[in-house]
Amino acid sequence: MDTDVLVIGGGNAALCAALMAREAGARVLLLESAPRAWRGGNSAHTRNLRCMHDAPQDVLVEAYPEEEYWQDLLKVTGGITNEHLARMVIRASSTCRHWMRQHGVHFQPPLSGALHVARTNAFFMGGGKALVNAYYRSAEALGVEIRYESPVDRIDIDHGIFKAAYVNGQRITARSCVLAAGGFESNREWLREAWGQNARGEWPADNFIIRGTAFNKGVLLKHLLEDHQVDGIGDPTQAHMVAIDARAPLYDGGICTRIDCVSLGVVVNREAERFYDEGEDFWPKRYAIWGRLVAQQPGQIAYSIIDSKAIGRFMPPVFPGVKADSLPELAQKLGLNVDTFMRTLNTYNGACQVGQFDHTALDDCHTEGLAPAKTHWARPIDSGPFYGYALRPGVTFTYLGLETDDTAAVRFAGQPSRNLFVAGEMMAGNVLGKGYTAGVGMSIGTAFGRIAGRNAALAAAGKGAEHGAVKDEV
Template identity: 75%
Template sequence: MVDVLVVGGGNAALCAAITAREAGASVMILEAAPPEWRGGNSVHTRNLRCMHDAPQDVLVEAYPEEEYWQDLLKVTGGLTNEKLARMIIRGTASVRTWMKMHGVHFQASLSGTLHVARTNAFFMGGGKALVNAFYRSADKLGIQIRYEAPVKSIDLEGTEFKAVILESGERIEAKVCVLACGGFESNREWLREAWGQNPNGEWPADNFLIRGTKYNRGTILKFLLDAGADSIGDPTQGHCVAIDARSPLYDGGICTRLDCVSLGVVVNQFAKRFYDEGEDFWPKRYAIWGRLVALQQGQIAYSIIDSKAIGRFMPPVFPAIKGNTIEEIAAQINLDPLVLRATIDEYNAACKVGTFDHNVLDDCHTEGATPEKTHWALPIDQGPFYAYPLRPGITFTYLGLKTDETVAVFFDGKPSSNLFAAGEIMAGNVLGKGYTAGIGMSIGTIFGRMAGQSAARALNLAIKEDEYASAE
């Protein structure tokens, strides 16, 4: 029997496992994927959103706690636990030192990284390099790692953890368990149940693409909710991005994202605009667009730009659909050319062009358009024209396990003494809706470390308290 069993193999799981091992616990990681697909959604990440009161190596200027909190408050619309959120925020100020100790390297943000040089620290080599570094460190520390070991159920005695049961039927006992095995975004049946049918008789979830791993099926989340664990969050809310409709079903990752939305207009299959494309900086708004597209008939939309936008956004992995006229574009994407022309003409006529600057919330806006475009509104009038088809791309879901600052799993309002959760499986405590770039890795890293510390405390092991351990 090991001291600590960690279910999951991504960033949060690794942070929990390494932290518990550093405190002296024996640790085993159960990763559902084979070695070549290990790491879950973490392999697709790029950066960590970090609080800092002054310039820090790769981070420029300052990003104080209150600004970080206000950014999170804005994107979630207040659907967040402030105590837990501030705990994460404060933790990001110092956690990179620990990450570097375990082989993670950071680099300065490059051009095209979307206004986040001040707020986000980028991983050198991306999420795959981060995951590999943590696995190397785990191996050196003597942490047992078992691949292709999906967990089917958990043996509980009241609220106390006893063992996990693998899909193979094997029973593995431990003194403490940390759950860091993601949401249910890869479970099509659960997505269908959550989203239901719309008034047009469609099942929107049938048209969702999964940006990350196919292994996050929510098996343990569902088991625990059925067993009486307290839940947090809305099953239809999540990190849902508008991605290229030509993307693969799974593991398309960040390269499938379209970053030109704020530079043009987005229309649905009826060639009509449906939301303000220039509401705020793209890192603060990209994760609402998947849901916006999901609410459109057919769960399809099209980003339309002209030649002025080329070179102003990160090049996508799929080529644009190109046409010399708006009507030519419409024909290629099966939209009514007269309606699309009318939509573009209405938008162009409403544009009040000031000083265009994609690096600030500029004064280029519309007046009289429906909906209005708040910033970066330039007429779409310089051919050739370009279109990208969009589908909802689910990264992770927000329905999860309710926890407190110890990240204990709660049952009927009472915390378990030896069952903890970290990462996407409990992210709904902080993310009720919306997203801002890098916050997912902040949640996984800080709460992963806290889960490891809580596991050590449950074992009565001596641990080094981090600065973020106090949420007061």
């Protein structure tokens, strides 16, 4: 065999798997499709990890118990989640940081503009890029072999048993394998196929921007689902999809392209009409539904409108908003019908029932007699200057993936493979059927990356997989 454990992928989940397998004594080869400078996939764009904790822990304040975490996940997924696997991820998030620190990851308190997450999310010092670099340094020091610009386009499987992978025509054999190669969000043809053509004759996917890596083409995922009939899970149109600045680059814009002022104002579509409750819940629990909402609007574009009262209450985006001294002027600058825009804004302003405004709580500022309602943080938009941000759907990662269990094994007709495992975005659909809440993707990748790595090392040694999350002492 060329190696004991082959890890396909180069982001957080893949690195966690490689480190765990190497710590267990296995020879490990990691294949990253991107060049070294772009290594780490979407993990390089992350900021934090959602963590369960029953009491204050260094950078985490107060408590965030298992049941609250579960209820938050249940709410955003609408119940489309595997509770057993989800709770396993939640529990694993309470103890993994000790292991992460051992591999060079440092944590810091959240920035003041990171709303509502000081209690729930542990932030990486230096962000996701620093985390990825720390893991790569640790992997190299431990003797993990790393190859860049090594995309895997197909693998050999015999009756559910992994045999080999092919990279640029080269056949690489291994005793076991971990699949952690991401989703298919940067495959425009597959996105078009998944989303199809809408009733307006539009192809919505043509207007999607990819927040993350350009290297997640889903080639291996499609090969597994179509050629090997691996058990799949998830809706191909479901994704971590955020409303981002329409001026963002096509790929790798990352966190700085997000527009975080949605809950402080109103959002209108191309027809200058509102279409959803901007104040439904705290922004970290709702930001990832807005990409899909915008994708369903004409032209896949919308506009976040705020006034001067909102300035300083959200993390400013990298590009300044369109600024105007009056609302009609703002509508003109945004290319919106002025009469419809003013009717929408006047109706909203007249419906606002202003109580005690508090953007750190689910306050009592709401609308009455308005559809859709704004249930919190509703204040008239009446204090110039006014600002508008054009929004497009920004896809972070897709949820279509491979079904698994608490051993992280890939399944064939319901039967788990003895030596093929999956982690990260390629199996996140088991936990995330739809929706998202900040930091949970890193929780899933860390938990299942470590499980997959442990069990791949056991399989390489001729032993059976262990069930359940990896436990660490804090």
